[in-house]
Amino acid sequence: MHLIKNITVIIILLLLTGCIKPYDPVIDANAENKYVVSGRITDQEGFQEVAVSLSSPIKEPKSIPVGFCQVNILDDKGNVFALEEYQPGQYRVWIDQANLAAGTSYKVKVITPTGETLESGFDKMPKCPPIDTVYYFVEDVPTTDPTVTSKVMQFYVDLDAIGDYSQYYKWDIMETWEYHAAHPAQYYYDGTFHEIIPPDYSNNVCYTNNLVKNVFTISTKGLSQNTYKQYPLHSIDGQTQRLAYLYSILVSQVALTEQAYNYWEQLRINSNEQGGLYEKQPLAIKGNLLNLSTPEKDVLGCFYASSVSTRRYFFQHVQGIDMSFNNFCSEDPLGKFAWKEFSPDEYPVFYYFNESGYLRILGTYCIDCRKMGGTTVKPDFWPN
16 A cells, blocks of 8 residues: 555656756847947036947847947037047937026937937936035944944935925945055076165056945835935955055045936846846846837836035945955975076066975966056056
8 A cells, every 4th residue: 555655646746747848938029139228427527428220139148339420419408519439339429508507408319320320218317416415334234144244334315305406316335445565576587696685666556446236215205304314335344455455435425316216226136136237238227218210119217417515535444344355376395496496487476485484486466466467557546
């Protein structure tokens, strides 16, 4: 009897597993090769930019810029600003402050090399209040080990937009930090031994910039006041050199119209859950553009008007953050064949003597901070 039951269970399991098929979603072919137009105009005098590209297959995401377009920004006062292509698919025009004002409406018009006309609706530039306060708390966050937490520097912003300001916002964050190579260039071997006196620190201190990829959006439309306290921005830990010396963020508070906010909110929902925006191609979200030549063809992306308030912050010696970063410096003992291990095409070979007096061969990351992607040129805004 038990044998019959066991055989029956095995048959049922085989039938169930035999019915399982891998799910391969059907992707509409029309989702590929759609025009994507992305850009904005702000109340800040300077270059206003628009990008034109084609969407790529979902399984092979990549940037497909569309060059040789005629791109114009138009306002509701009859002004037309012609953009020039400065990189493939990237267009820009310098607009003076006199033509950038809250209350003015703007749209973009693109004529592609094949003669198709892509056009956005007018977007009215809203008013943006000054940034209220950006601050941080040191907080515990979970790790892959449920018994262990990690300390992070969690940033927040307060919004105070009481008055005739927009009810829709997003924040952009550009971070800059100073980092150091582990050693100066002092001793090296190139067939003979040399000592640099004084040691060369010219490639010891670097600076790097990074646009935080998360999207931060909020609407106060459903609130009793046009204010918001403690909206969470990005966070950082001590596992990079960001907080080792001096860290800075340039926070841009961007006032949006409701239409632009809805577009960015959809981007936030999609991109923040998928690891960040600004990947190989814009996400396939329809904005406010139409293909006037072929109305049945969707145009992705969005062109919008915004006003911006910016403020820079510096942070140093943050208490409570455990610093455990990798400086990528390899320090190796001299091998058993000594200097014969190195061929002339490996010269110069840098080295130093540690606290115990032992010679250690230094990798290039040890003496040249530029190898980690930064520059030795100090930003104009960096403190002396």
